[in-house]
Amino acid sequence: MAFILVVDDEFLLAMMLADILEDEGYKVETAPNGQVALDRIKEEQPTLIITDFMMPIMTGLELAEAVRSDESISDMPIILVSGARGGIARERPEYFQAVFDKPYKNEALLAAVERLVSPTRPS
């Protein structure tokens, strides 16, 4: 089963997204900031990370930098969902496989998730 790590300091948003993904059959965990996420990734590698941008301690951009610079996890797909900084993320395609501006359509996000966790399946 694909394991998705949802990283967002806004607790309610993280929980809602986790519920939607669980309904689709994914195993989901949440983390309130990039640092907690990074610690968890080192324990168990997720299939996909979905992260917010602005968070305490470590932002989504800093998390992506940390993942890409660690060879053991550098090819892990990351989706950024951001209220404000989608533009910055789009300038860094090497960091993010997809960027969604909040508010986004759940179907569009789920389609991207499905594409990224099942890379062999034709989309």
Next chain:
Amino acid sequence: MQEISRVTSGIPGLDQILAGGFIKGAAYIIQGQPGAGKTILSNQVAFEHAASGGRVLYVTLLSESHERLFQAMDTLAFFDREKLGNEIAYVSVFQTLRDDGLEAVVKLLRKETKRHKASLLVFDGLLNARDRAGSDFDVKTFIAEVQGQAAFVGCTVLFLASSSVTENSPEHTMVDGVIELSDTLTGVRSLREIQVRKSRGSRAIGGLHKFEITASGIQVFPRIEALVDHAVANAPALEGRVSTGITNLDALIGDGVPAGSVTLVAGPTGSGKTTLGLHFLSQSSREEPGLHFGFFETPQRLRAKARALGIALPEEGNPSLTLEWTPLADNILDQLGYALLDEVRSRRIKRLFIDGLGGFERAAAHRSRLVEFFAGLMDQLRLLGVTILASWEIREMVGADVAAPAKEISAILDNMILLRQIEEDHRLIRSISIQKMRDSDFDRTAYAMDFAKGGLKIGEPLNARHTPAHPQTPTG
């Protein structure tokens, strides 16, 4: 004595009532019911702070999502998405509070303040933090620690609280200032007011001040009478007279009204108050620019009236005369006062006709302050060297009784001209009499007055006519 270092709020009028802005490194509570304007105020302060080179950490607990907040702020001029995640970071610490408690939140805030090099910290959710606290002592400790570590790095803190923090609340004793916003219903009008309830180390202007929220954000209007201007006491008295524009009226009062004086023109509707004002403004020139600040007649109607009466006003577009019309809508008293002062200052107005003071009276939510308001406004106007005519409508159509408010107000006015309508042989006769003229002798006779080609004409003394006038007139 060491000067206190301050941080501008960036909100027009707020720094004035805070005696110069927030104290750098101090902590304030911004409180008010939901919808009172706390979020707009704190975001406006945040964006103005960032625009002037500061950095902001905006921390939330259980509030609306940041995206919802951004969508709401997007309609306001100060909001700038480019600053999000750069100069201003919005972070939620809800999970830290829930899972690890207040102590962990304090640590997180210290780290985040340092990480973002924040010079302003906004903490939205003080009451949620209080709910998580075990005791009043915990609340005090939380505030003291957040404030202490922020002050250590020169960071100013705004705590937002969605209900009233009273003087007995533990939070109140710990912070340097408490600012309360309210939105109450007066009649059918919504009235937004702001009050500095506590201001340690600063002489804030106490009491209630009106504010409004527009697409530009919040603007505060400090009560005009509370702005004591020491320049008023030292302002030199102007010499000379200023023509009313009616030659034989000037003759009755010593060649015009005293320069820099305030003249009340009182009378019932239709008695000629506006016409007298138009005569006064017809004398406007490049050296003595005029302003009509009115509530009733539009500029077009005023010009039509002047044309019909044969009063020659400077042409439309001529900077010698400005006709300013403010409809009697939901006006804010002090906002009207500031608008008038701004016009007079920016156009260097020397002849001002206010038509009439009733427009200000109707905007007053608290009528008991009207006399002080007018006194403060007139002081500021006198300081600008402007000679003022102001109309005041008397309710009684016929007769001489002047309504009580005019009596109160007349104490702060220099001169008073009374226009009346009296019944004589079953027809109405207009009359004019001088009630008061500052430091001058004046003709105390009541004269007949009428509209003729060229405007108002002063006729013979009423006592020379067959039927005597009603003799009783009030004194100012």
